[in-house]
Amino acid sequence: MHELFEFPADGGGLRRAFANFPSGVVAVCAEIDGTPHGLAVSTFVPVSLDPPLVSFCVQNSSSTWPKLAAAGHLGLSLLGTDQQDAARSLGARNGDRFRGTELHRGTGEAIFIDGASAWIEGVPKAQVPAGDHAVVILRIHRIATRADVDPLVFHGSRFRRLRAEAS
Known part of the structure; x- marks a missing residue:
């Protein structure tokens, strides 16, 4: 018999439950007025x-x-296993989020992080309020992948x- 731990269905309990579900790490980036902006998300679907x-x-x-939402095009970089530092920087509230990170340009304002396992470029089509978050829906216009880079997992x-x- 396995031991079952029950937690309240509050933020702390949900955080513990969600920690049992692996997800990829995605950098959402754009260049606004000549300055790169970006954040890391692990809720990508x-x-x-x-x-x-x-x-x-x-x-x-x-x-x-709010800065990224104003961009016409966004660049999503599905981070690779060697990009933990980039994920941490993009998740930080302060400091240079792109320190030591090489970027490449896409269409319009979209920028991408070099070395990612995949890149998706798209246009925001909808933003749906969902509790303490917003769900952003992006229409994909371009995509590229690298078979030699495994994804970073959180x-x-x-x-x-x-x-x-082993097979």
Whole structure:
């Protein structure tokens, strides 16, 4: 018999439960008035193949999202296993979020982090209020992937690597 731990369905209990669900780490970035802006999200979901849509969630308290929301194009970089420092910097409230990070330009304001496992460029189509977050739906216009870069995974409140099972 496995031991079961019950927690209240409040923010702390939900945080503990969600820590049991692994997710990728995605940098959402754009250049606004010549300055790069970005944040890290771990709530990224493919939504539709036709039309091609993805979604991600941002906290209502984010001071970065209002700047990014004004961009015509956003660059999403699905971070790779060697990009833990970039994920930490993009998740910080202060400091240079792009310190030691090489960027490349996309269409319009979209910028991307070099070395990611995939890049998605798109246009924000909708923003839906959802409690203390907003769900952003993005229409994809361009996408690129790298088969040689494994994704960075966030699980149990820390970064991890995927390990393939022996075949």
